[in-house]
Amino acid sequence: MNRTREILLVEDSPSDAFLTREALRGLGPRLHVVNDGVEAMQFLRREPPFADAPRPDLILLDLNTPRMDGREVLAAIKQDAHLRCIPVIVLTSSTREADLNVAYDLHANCYVAKPTDFNQFREAIRLIETFWFHLASLPPGEAPR
Amino acid sequence: MSGLDLVGRLEGWGHDLGPRLRSRVRLPTIRRTPAERAEIEAPTASTLERFRAVSRWTSIASIVVGYHVLLGHVFGIDLLRSPAPGIPSMTPSAALCTVTAGAAVYLLQRPHIWAQRTQAYLLQACVGATATLAVLGVAENIGQGDLGFERWTGMTSMTLMTALAFLAIGAGLLLVDCAREYRVAEVLGLASAAISLQAIVGYVYGAAPFPGQMPLYTAVSALLVSTGLICVRADQGFMAKVASNSLGGVMARRLLPATLIVPILLGWLQERGQSAGIYDFEPGLAFFAIANVAVFVSVMWWGVNSLYRMDTKRRQAERELKETAAKLRRSNADLEQFAYVTSHDLKEPLRAISGSVQVLQSRFGEALGAEAEESIRHTVDGANRMQTLIDDLLTYSRLTSREAPLEPTNCDDVLGEALANLEVPLKESRAVVTHDHLPVVRADRTQLLQVFQNLVSNALKYRSERTPKIHVSAEHRGDEWMFSVRDNGIGIAPQYADRIFKIFQRLHTRKDYPGTGIGLAVCKTVVERHGGRIWVESEPEEGSTFYFTLPQ
Known part of the structure; x- marks a missing residue:
């Protein structure tokens, strides 16, 4: 299983996207960034302009994204028989218990609060990468369509 | 990467995720116990003082009346015994009874009367004499003078009605300071007042006294003593309601004099008019009835009016309270939103x-x-x-x-949890933490944990060269618990004892002691939210003791 792992990051903040990219520097997975929930669903369903998009192995989802927010994206993914087996990690600045509860209610695979310090942030991203791609076993990348 | 490594790395940043607290907007509900409600409507000091003054002056007046009647008997002055010929004289035993009963009412005004030996004996003697004279009077009347009271004492015995009135007064005096019996004393006072008022009104209307009726002076003095007895403990029994600060109390105080005086006055007018030949009995009675109706309607109208006014005011206040509560809820929601913005944006x-x-x-x-x-x-x-x-x-x-509701919380457990959370710094500083048995209090557990944890953590942070020794204890004081967290750290100069509890106020540079200065501000807010106080006593270089109280 040496194919490149694909991560989809749903994030409207360019700086957070940049930091995530930096945090993953030197690690295997390829990062795709979309700016809001609508784009995320287009990416996942391979609708234009994402007709050639790969199926991600992991989704990093911010809760507060424009147009369609993270909760709606999460609900849409988990209701979609083809998409719901992709692990979704909610990655957000919020430490509100309400957000945490909603995320798990909507079947998020885990909830991670973004640390402010970059070293800790990088550590968090790398831990996620380590856990989901090296320790956990994931379903095969291309589900039958 | 091995599993162990993963755990180690998780620990590295996991603690920064911040505490997760319940999210709920709540308003504190005010529930009052009957005792608290009674306290709110308790008589004001000036009202109580007015009732005490009534009691004081009526008792003095009754002593004066009784004394003069006795003088009248001793020196044979008729006017001092009866106001007019044809009206029975007040007997010496009734006069004596009035003096002792008046003195008893007067003595009952004294603060802590039962604690002062001589005065207490005097009071007991007065009450005892009143009761004894009254009992003898009743016995004499029932026994048709066969008991020999007059022979033994040389005093004319009191009439039956007088004896009954003073019997009620004597029993009432006995019961004044018995726990929960003041209502009985009040009823007895009212009974004797009714008996004497009946006699007075009879004389005023010119009715011929029936056998056993009270003489006029006796009736007046018994009425005075009864009034004194009824007013002597205005903060207890039925009088507590009359004297209270409530709407009921205000109405009672304004209406009672009118309801007492007006019908008697109207009856007197009717009787005068009739005996002057202005009208016959039937038209007089009609006048009396209609006048009473008019008076009661106007009194009732006055009551209705003030109730209406008060009720309107109360409803308005309720509406304003509701609006304020809604505003508070909105501002709470705004605060929640603000907190979210700060945490995320x-x-x-x-x-x-x-x-x-x-x-x-x-x-x-x-x-x-x-x-x-x-x-x-x-x-x-x-x-x-x-x-x-x-x-x-x-x-x-x-x-x-x-705000979470307050629930019974075992402080021993909470302290244990705080110490467990502080395990690493406790080990590093080799601190010795001891504690007494801590009580169960009504508290928000999460917040109480913050208090204990912040105080112990401060004791560790501001330690001196010595090995940190921290002692946590609790002491029962009145209706609250006083907790203390004592350390042997660097201490705090007394001039800073208040400042340290303000948010973001610090006494040291960040280089010496890191931190933003929130810990004690959190403690203060939590303790005050629980209805307690927090303060510090300290000896610089020797150590500090932080105290806080929590209601039981």
Whole structure:
């Protein structure tokens, strides 16, 4: 299983996207960034302009994204028989218990609060990468369509 | 990467995720016990004083009347025994009874009368004499004078009605300070007042006294003593309601005099008119009835009016209270929103600043040189401090915006949990923590944990060269518990004893002692939310003791 792992990051903040990219520097997975929930669903369903998009192995989802927010994206993914087996990690600045509860209610695979310090942030991203791609076993990348 | 390594790395950043607290907007509900309600409507000091004055002056007046009647008997002055020929004289035994009963009522005004031996004996003697004379009077009347009371004492015995009135007064006096019996004393006082008033009104209307009727002077003095007895403990029994600060009390105080005086006055007018031949009995009675109706309608109208006014005011106040509560709920929701904005929206740019600079450092650090390094360090340091401030502010705002109900909480358990949370710094400083048995109090457990944890953590942080020794104890004081956390640290100069409890107030540089200055502000807010106080006593260089109280 040496194919490149694909991560989809749903994030409207360019700086957070940049930091995530930096945090993953030197690690295997390829990062795709979309700016809001609508784009995320287009990416996942391979609708234009994402007709050639790969199926991600992991989704990093911010809760507060424009147009369609993270909760709606999460609900849409988990209701979609083809998409719901992709692990979704909610990655957000919020430490509100309400957000945490909603995320798990909507079947998020885990909830991670973004640390402010970059070293800790990088550590968090790398831990996620380590856990989901090296320790956990994931379903095969291309589900039958 | 091995599993152990993973755990180690998780611990590295996991503690920064911040405490997660319940999210709920609640308003504190005010539930009052009957005792608290009674306290709110308790008589004001000036009202009580007015009733005491009534009691004092009526008792003095009754002593004066009784004394003069006795003088009249001793020196044979008729006017001092009866106001007019044809009206029976007040007998010496009734006069004596009036003096002793009046003296008893007067003595009952004294503060702590039962604690002062001589006065207490005097009071007992007065009450005893009144009761005895009254009992003898009744017995004499029932026994048709066969008991020999007059022969033995040389005094004419009192009439039956007098004896009954004073019997009621004597029994009432006996019961005044018996627990919960003041109502009985009041009823007995009212009974004797009714008996004497009936006699007085009879004389005023010119009715011929029936056998056993009270003489006029006796009736007046018995009425005075009864009034004194009824008013002597205006903060207890039925009188507590009349004297109370409630609407009922105000109405009672205004209406009672009118309902007593007006019908008697009207009856007198009717009788005068009739005996002057202005009208016959039937038209007089009609006049009396109609006049009474008119008076009662106007009194009732007055009552209706004031009730209406008060009720309108109360409803308005209720409406305003509801509006205020709604406003408070809205502002609580705003605060919640504010907390969310700080936690999310402010952190994102902070992360952008410190993250980008750190990326700059790790990617191009060598090319940038020492000065750039330093400026990067300052940037990152600043961003981190701001992050801590935001987190602390959030913690502080959550203290009041997310109020959980107070539940019985075992402080031993809470302290144990606080010490477990502080395990690492406790071990590092080799601190010795001891504690007494701590009670169960009504508290918000999460918040109480913050108090214990902050106080113990402060004791560790501001330690001296000595091995830190911390002792936690609790002491029962009145209706509250006083907790203390004592340490042998560097102490606090007394002039700062108040300042340390204000948010973001610090006494040391960040270099010496890191922190934003939120811990004690949190403690103060939590303790005050629970209805307690917090303060510090300290000897610089010797150590500090933080005290806080929690209601039982």
